[in-house]
Amino acid sequence: MxxxxxxxxxxxxxxxxxxxxxxxxxxxxxxxxxxxxxxxxxxxxxxxxxxxxxxxxxxxxxxxxxxxxxxxxxxxxxxxxxxxxxxxxxxxxxxxxxxxxxxxxxxxxxxxxxxxxxxxxxxxxxxxxxxxxxxxxSPIGIGYRTDMVSEAPTSWKDLWDNPELMGRLGLYNIQNSAGKMFLMLTSMIYGSGIDDLETGFAKLKELGPVYQTDFNMSTAMATGEIAVAPFDFGEIARLRNQGLPVECIIPEEGLMMxxxxxxxxxxxxxxxxxxxxxxxxxxxxxxxxxxxxxxxxxxxxxxxxxxxxxxxxxxxxxxMEQFIKWDWKLMNSKAEELARRWNEIFGA
Structure with a gap:
């Protein structure tokens, strides 16, 4: 049969x-x-x-x-x-x-x-x-605590340019694909493209101390340990539906996912x-x-x-046209080097 x-x-x-x-x-x-x-x-x-x-x-x-x-x-x-x-x-x-x-x-x-x-x-x-x-x-924009930020962000550049966000930023680490996307995003915004990693790492250094996680950003946002982070819209929705004062925006440069x-x-x-x-x-x-x-x-x-x-x-x-295109072959080919350089900036 x-x-x-x-x-x-x-x-x-x-x-x-x-x-x-x-x-x-x-x-x-x-x-x-x-x-x-x-x-x-x-x-x-x-x-x-x-x-x-x-x-x-x-x-x-x-x-x-x-x-x-x-x-x-x-x-x-x-x-x-x-x-x-x-x-x-x-x-x-x-x-x-x-x-x-x-x-x-x-x-x-x-x-x-x-x-x-x-x-x-x-x-x-x-x-x-x-x-x-x-x-x-799962779209990733900029999530933030509305009670901890006086002016809502509109751009990824706000993570560098808004002084009230300094020291209150959360990032997914380089082991998470969101960390790799954030590196490519930084390279795109401040350099010649997502593969301009030298510029990307140089700009990451300017962020100063950040809270890092490999998976769960929600706990740090819920407790107020951070005020802003790249955030999954769905997770922000769950936090908001639990009564937390959070929102998420689509940055003008585009979305991670x-x-x-x-x-x-x-x-x-x-x-x-x-x-x-x-x-x-x-x-x-x-x-x-x-x-x-x-x-x-x-x-x-x-x-x-x-x-x-x-x-x-x-x-x-x-x-749905606002998602940025990523180069995963580049990220995979340089995985060890990227992890080393990221950890030199932010710690393991």
Whole structure:
């Protein structure tokens, strides 16, 4: 029986018998060939409780979920080899996807199997040139405490030019992709481009002492340890909805972002199901669910941000053109040097 016919049989059985049909060993074995990835904590809970059930209801496929981080996925793929991937559809940051793509672990997308790809904003497709699609975008602007800043920032340059922000700035460290983006951003604003790293490092020295974190900026903002930082709009929304006096703005020079790139692994044993899952994530239902849970900007042009979410999800439509393009190959090729120089300025 072909994969296509097996998949159609599964859909028909689910339609007739409901979710309990997945308990049939032969059917479950077929479904379990699809292995997808996400992160732990609230990500895992959302995938298990909401996203996977919605996908299964539409497709009849019940995926296996693997929990990890980009570094772990990279190690696991290399250990397994290109002919025996442990994942079918891999979600990870583009900084990791760039490396794995160059090493041959992904296939170029068969766009005939991803009809929703045609409805994506350019920011979701242009970095990978048809090899992947960004399924989640968490815009990063300037977050600040409204009760600690007398004048709202409007520009990234305010982090240097506004004296009341000195000594009250938070930054993600160089191990986080947001730290690397901030270095490239500084190089772009004050130098000849994002690759003018000498100028970037020189300007970073002018910031003086900063609070650094590798992951969680919210605690320092909530306690008032910092007054301003590059901040995920979704996280600012969560803090504001908890009653904290915080806001986030789109700087005039453009936005950083945390991306989650979805890749189809080469030689995947569940290739068609992997494409079904990717198409679902990129489609209106998947994007709406992700937006409501994480306050991410929908990457599908057909998805409108409802009025009650527009304050929490302010980056959509025309604003999706304000993301800056990054050079992850440059960052990866100089990772050790960049870490050393960053730590010389700010400390490890």
């Amino acid at each position: 072909t994969d296509f016919n097996r998949r159609n049989m599964l859909k028909a059985l689910v339609a007739l018998g409901g979710a309990t049909v997945l308990g049939v060993p032969g059917v479950r074995a077929q479904a379990e060939q699809l292995v997808i990835t996400t992160y732990g904590g609230s990500w895992e809970k959302f995938w298990r409780d909401i996203l996977i059930p919605a996908f299964t209801e539409e497709s009849g496929v019940e995926p296996q979920l693997d929990i990890g981080l980009g570094r772990v996925y990279t190690t696991n793929l290399r250990a397994a080899g290109k002919d025996n991937p442990p994942y079918s559809c891999l979600m990870t940051n583009e900084i990791y996807s760039t490396v794995l793509r160059d090493e041959g672990y992904f296939e170029k997308l068969d766009l005939d199997l991803v009809p929703n790809y045609a409805d994506l904003y350019p920011v979701a497709t242009e970095a990978s040139d048809g090899w992947a699609a960004v399924g989640l975008i 945390w991306d989650q790139t979805f890749n189809i692994c080469a030689n995947s044993p569940a290739r068609e199901q992997a494409y079904e899952y990717l198409n679902f994530v990129l489609g209106p239902q998947g994007q709406d669910l992700l937006m409501r849970e994480f306050f991410v900007s929908p990457v599908n042009k057909t998805v409108d941000v409802p009025e009650d979410l527009q304050r929490d999800v302010p980056v959509s439509g025309a604003a």
